Amino acid sequence: MRQSIRMRPSRWLILLAVASLLVLLVTPFVGMQTITPRALWSAEPSSMEVKIFWSLRVPRTVMAFLVGAALSLSGLTFQAMFCNALATPFTLGIAGGAALGAALYIRMGLAFALLGISGQTLSAFAGAVLTVGLVYGLARSRRDFSMGAILLAGVAVSFFCSSLILFIQYLSGFSHLFQITRWLMGELAVTGFGAVRELGPLVLCGSVVVLGMGKELNLLTTGHELAVSRGLNLPVVKNVLFFAISLMVGGVVARCGPIGFVGMMAPHICRLLVGADHRVLIPAAFLFGGCFLTLCDTLARVLIAPAEMPVGVITALLGGPFFVWLLVSDGLGRSGFYRSNGT
Amino acid sequence: MKSSDPLLLVRDVSLKRQDREVLRAVSMDLGRGERLALVGPNGAGKTTLLKCLNRLLTGWSGSITLAGKALTSYRHRELARWMAYVPQSAVQTAPFSVETFVTMGRYPYQGPLARPNRQDRRAVGAALDLTDTAFLRDRPLHRLSGGEYQRVLLAAALAQEAQILLLDEPTVFLDPRHEAAFCAVLARVHQERNLTMITVTHDLNRAVLMHDHLVALKEGRVVFAGAPASFMTPGTLQEVYENRFLLTSHPTTGHPMVLPEVPA
Numbered sequence: 001m002r003q004s005i006r007m008r009p010s011r012w013l014i015l016l017a018v019a020s021l022l023v024l025l026v027t028p029f030v031g032m033q034t035i036t037p038r039a040l041w042s043a044e045p046s047s048m049e050v051k052i053f054w055s056l057r058v059p060r061t062v063m064a065f066l067v068g069a070a071l072s073l074s075g076l077t078f079q080a081m082f083c084n085a086l087a088t089p090f091t092l093g094i095a096g097g098a099a100l101g102a103a104l105y106i107r108m109g110l111a112f113a114l115l116g117i118s119g120q121t122l123s124a125f126a127g128a129v130l131t132v133g134l135v136y137g138l139a140r141s142r143r144d145f146s147m148g149a150i151l152l153a154g155v156a157v158s159f160f161c162s163s164l165i166l167f168i169q170y171l172s173g174f175s176h177l178f179q180i181t182r183w184l185m186g187e188l189a190v191t192g193f194g195a196v197r198e199l200g201p202l203v204l205c206g207s208v209v210v211l212g213m214g215k216e217l218n219l220l221t222t223g224h225e226l227a228v229s230r231g232l233n234l235p236v237v238k239n240v241l242f243f244a245i246s247l248m249v250g251g252v253v254a255r256c257g258p259i260g261f262v263g264m265m266a267p268h269i270c271r272l273l274v275g276a277d278h279r280v281l282i283p284a285a286f287l288f289g290g291c292f293l294t295l296c297d298t299l300a301r302v303l304i305a306p307a308e309m310p311v312g313v314i315t316a317l318l319g320g321p322f323f324v325w326l327l328v329s330d331g332l333g334r335s336g337f338y339r340s341n342g343t
Numbered sequence: 344m345k346s347s348d349p350l351l352l353v354r355d356v357s358l359k360r361q362d363r364e365v366l367r368a369v370s371m372d373l374g375r376g377e378r379l380a381l382v383g384p385n386g387a388g389k390t391t392l393l394k395c396l397n398r399l400l401t402g403w404s405g406s407i408t409l410a411g412k413a414l415t416s417y418r419h420r421e422l423a424r425w426m427a428y429v430p431q432s433a434v435q436t437a438p439f440s441v442e443t444f445v446t447m448g449r450y451p452y453q454g455p456l457a458r459p460n461r462q463d464r465r466a467v468g469a470a471l472d473l474t475d476t477a478f479l480r481d482r483p484l485h486r487l488s489g490g491e492y493q494r495v496l497l498a499a500a501l502a503q504e505a506q507i508l509l510l511d512e513p514t515v516f517l518d519p520r521h522e523a524a525f526c527a528v529l530a531r532v533h534q535e536r537n538l539t540m541i542t543v544t545h546d547l548n549r550a551v552l553m554h555d556h557l558v559a560l561k562e563g564r565v566v567f568a569g570a571p572a573s574f575m576t577p578g579t580l581q582e583v584y585e586n587r588f589l590l591t592s593h594p595t596t597g598h599p600m601v602l603p604e605v606p607a
Contacts, residue, residue: 083437212456219447221437226430229397230503231423231451276437276483 009274009284016287023291024065027298028057032305055192062196064188064297064311065290067256068266070203070248072289073210075263076270076281077245080217081238083224084151088263089249092150093131093157095263098253100161101127103180107168118198124254128246131157136242183257185310188297190255199251206248207286209240214279216241221276259312261319262293268323348411350375350539351507356395356405358388358563365391366403367563373556375506376537380550380571383560384584389543392560393509396541397428409507423451427500429510432493432517438483441495445470448502470501473535474528490521494528501532508532510542514549526553548600551575552593559583575599 029035035049035057043049071089078087089095105123138153169180190196210217216237219227228234252259266289267281273288274280293311296318300309349372358366365388373379381389394400396407398414407414409425417425427448439447448470449463459467471477474494479487487495493513500508513529514522526549532538544550550557551571559567559574561583567574574580580588580601587604 215447215450215453215455218437218439218443219450222439222444222447223430225394225399226428228399228419229423229426229428229509230447231420233419276439277443 009277009280012274013280013284013287016284016291020065020287020291023294024061027294028053028061030298031057031301056190059190059193059196060188060297061294062193063190063199063256064294066196066199066203067188067252067259068262068293068296069286069290070199070206070252071259071263071293072266072270072285073207073282074245074249075265076267076278076285077210077217077241078263079267080221080278081241082151083221084148085268086264087151089128089245090158090258090260090263092154093135093161094128094154094246094249095253095258096158096161097127097129097131097134098124098250099127099184099258100164101125101130101250102183102254102257103165103168106180106183107172107176118254121198121202121251121254125247125250127161128250128253129243131161132242132246182310185257185312188256188293188311189308195255199255202247202251206244209244211282211286213237213241214277214282217278217282218276221278257312259293259315261315261323262289265319265323266292349373350410351396352406352408353392353396354406354408356392356403356407358391358395358400358403365563366395368405369560369563369565371558371565371568373507373539373541375539376533377556378533378540378554379542379556379558380554381541381543381558381560382545382547382550382574382583383566387560388563389560390511391563393428393511393541393543397426397509398422420451423503423505425505426507426509427503427505429497429500429508429513431512431515432489432496438485441471441476441479441482441484441487441498442467444484444495445476445499445502448499451503466504467502470498473501473532474498475524488521490517490524493517493521493525497525497528497532501536505538507539507541510540512543512545514544514546529553547575547580548598551598551600552596572599575601 029037029040031052033052035053039049040053075088078089078092079085081087082092101123102120104127105120135150135154135157138150165180165184169177172180216227216232219230219232220237224234267285270281270284270288274284293315296314297311299318300311300314303309303314351373353369353371355368355370356366357364357368369388369392371379381392383389391400395403396414398417398419409417409422414422445467446459446463449459449466452463453459468477471480474497476491476494476498479491479495484492484495493516497513510529514525517525529540530553533540540554542550542554551574554571557567557569557571557574558565559579566583567579575590577588577590580586584603587606589602589604591600591602592598593600
């Protein structure tokens, strides 16, 4: 009864924590031009290297980690809520809605902020919440709607949003067009800590909410009927989770565009490593997603230097084949998430 | 509450779903420790009634009273301490270990972030022992046989320490040996804990052997309520199932046993 990669889940968690720390410490030094710790230490505070390090590299690393963690957690949460391996903010149309909101904001050339949160984030959040409402409403309109049907509705909404974005792009002038296109490819370039300060609280709040719901997510993956019969307050739990995820995904998509694949893949890999128990899975997915995207972003900066690749390209290029390999090698089958029990 | 008062009182419960009446003025009582078999043709509303009791379905009219209080006034966790649900073994779950899964039955007793305490572990241990599943403790759920999985589903419900068990065709996918083993476990559970059980089933012979009461539903209406043995008459059976039945009696207990006749 050999089960995938055998190690105690808690050990994996420690390993992931150490890996995250290493990644966060090392990647800022790597880039088009490697900065050694010694150089940083001895350089003048006003030198180019110090500036690049503190106002470009470090914020970008933190940003990538936050975004990866947020996407991974939201994928994990949706997979549990829908008991479906394909549920992610993307397949459910939420990322699409957020993207549409942000694209509209860019196209209109608006510029406003509320409580220190940029208008782009707010429009993306509004887009995310509206799509959740729409998908939810579609699902509610018929009581016996299955989770599969909700996913289909989400995919339909997602396509609808992408074609609206295409339409907006078509109508846009050159500068808006470039801005939207770059942003749609997913990018993590930031200058200074402004973006981190903006996204950080959203991601941390969302993560804390999800982290506090480990037992609830466990129950949800046993099926909604069993979950309710064990005393789970399904409507409340669902709404809280939807809201927390919309907040995170809205913030992420507004800032960095729809970066695909992390949300679907990272949770599955974590499930292989630490098993099905969400009390361990949630922190694992947070750390793994963060590490994965930070490393992808480092690759994106280094591979075709001095130019930069959009990180969304890397995640899908790396993630796609890896995911297919997992499926073919039956790694995912062994994790048991897709199997029915008994007969 | 006096011990003679019914634990569960269902009065005129009706439910419409998409303009179809799935339950029509269903009434029944159940006392503490009684075992009720809920039978009837496919689509008669048996599972629907079970879901109404469990509050998986809402929007019904009429009244359901549990231990002297309206069912609708119970909070989710409070209700879960009264009622536990055992689904069919076809139900899909993630690959938790048996112990983790059974411990989830303790959810209505645990605080938001609390780890299982001694009382939780004791309840889980007792439930595993009672269902002969203690040796499966560390096995992942998807590596269990159908019979083992069904007993684990029961163990998780028992860990909930509820007075009422709702069972939805618990033996439907089991082979004869595992079916017998599961029935033996159920009998032991009833004997040791004096639980009240409502079982949806199509197995009329088991219904007679293992239950104190029988309620038959047809098209959402109660068409029979009474002792299981008195349900087993050709007339009643034919009226409920619209099929002819052959009757015989159990070789050792003498209970009436039936076999649906296959039309030539």
